[in-house]
Amino acid sequence: MSLMVVFCMLVGVMFGVLVVFQPLSLGVMVVLMSVVSSFFIGSSVSCWYGYMLFMVYVGGLLVMFIYVASLASNLMFVGGMGVVGCFLVLLGSGAYWMSLGKSSYASVVGYFGDSGFVSLVGSSGGGIMEKSMVWGYVGLGALLLVVLVGVVKICYRCDGPLRPFSLYYA
Template sequence: MLYSLIMSMAMAFAFTLPLMFTPVTLGVWIFLLALMTASLVTFFTSSWFGLILFIIYVGGMLVMFSYFVATAPNQKLSLILPFSLFLLIFMISFLLFLSNPSLLFLSPSLMAPSIHNSFAFLYLPKNIPSLIFLASLLLLALILVVKVASRKAGPLRPFN
């Protein structure tokens, strides 16, 4: 039941995402969609993977959100149409998932705990080179981002 509730909310957030016009509502909608997606990932894998996915996703969203808010003009918020459509899609998908649970893509292989579902297979001795490669790739990305960022450029929009 909880899985169908979260899946319905994620579908409703995803389908009503194009209706958001202001950066604030778009940021909140994407944040809630990320929360629902991380919850769904937590159901099928270990909880730390869902948490790390959520933290990485929110970190990237903060950068994009600050950029869009700094460059976009202020607009009036209108949530009546998107919220009513969200409720409609949520109710329809929730009732659909409750009436036909086979639509939830729940298979015994996904629900059974195994070494492949918990991502413990990354730490097996045969996978150590790929783990070292991923860590070095992250370090390289960090170095390149620090190298590209410039303090002298100043803010995105000067406040006069």
């Protein structure tokens, strides 16, 4: 049940990335998202896998954050309540799921376990692509997609650092 709360926190942070406007707050949200996703993967699959995933994410995040911060270095940091609102709503939904009880939770997990997407992997199992890992890969893909959309949203501005300008020499 605690994994459901962590999953709701992860989804809340993922949707919170789309609300931020400054590179500094995007960096904080992406680091928070990598910590929560690594904790979720480490708790559900393997502790070492979560640790290695965190190290890879932090290495990539450092490069991305330095690049975005150098592009949009003159923006003022303004906090917003949209991120906190998304986070609190999804944390509340996780608490609601915990209060439902084991029978309704098992019926929801059983419903998603019998979906056709999991059966596409095959019955051989083995290796890194197992049935139990499919949703982890889908979640990591969605995580990277949301981060990509957030970075593009910050860099694609008419008045930002990538705007067209003309040089006037005196």
